[in-house]
Amino acid sequence: MDVKEINRKTITQFRAGGEIEGMHREKLVLLTTIGRSTGNPYTTPMMFHRDGDRLLVIASNIGAPNHPDWYQNLVLNPEVTVEVGDETYDAVATPLTGVERDHMWTMLKQLYPFFADHETKTDRTIPVVSLTRR
Template sequence: MDVHDINRTTIAQFRAGGDIEGMHRDRLVLLTTTGRRSGVAHTTPMMFHRDGRRLLVVASNVGAPSHPDWYFNLEKHRHVTVEVGADRYEALATPLTGEDRVRTWAVLKRTYPFFAEHEMRTARIIPVVALTRA
């Protein structure tokens, strides 16, 4: 099974409201971005971390040398759709910078040690993105 098949299955299970195979529903967000070249909507399931009123997502791409496609999409189109729990809303995606990114990244690595492993696998700076309800 390829990653696109896994994502399609995860999205269907999430939207059906049942269990999601191999994932925790309470930590899963569906992020819909607009394709930077195609203009087509793309939905990606991913883990999130709640930080006050914003949701944080990490473009670790499991430590790959390049950012994931969804990140490149939101660099061009910052308006996204978020589905979390039973809630669906429009949001603004903002990559964290400066001290906010440094502080938040440290918290995320302590809370989820696998992000530190992802960081060690790549030379790039892994983006952390805040999703804020529009």
């Protein structure tokens, strides 16, 4: 499976405004971060959960031992761009911590049980990130 090719195809389909093969458009966000080494923008499609005015994204990396690149990028530079539905906006990415992170993580695992499976595959704490419009 070529993840980069799948992501490119998903981004193209999302931006074209039509159906996205194998995914639910209404649950998909395109998150653009700035590369921590290159300074270049990188766009990653991912699932989100709406929590009031903010979006929550999960850096599960399918249970891999390392955080995904997009997460490592936003830790260094939390200024991101969000594309959701038909709108694009600047946002601030904030990894949740403490009780708030634990509460949201428990809720997300109940709503989306595959995240619990991801958690069993890794020793790292899976980050939950809040995307708040600037």
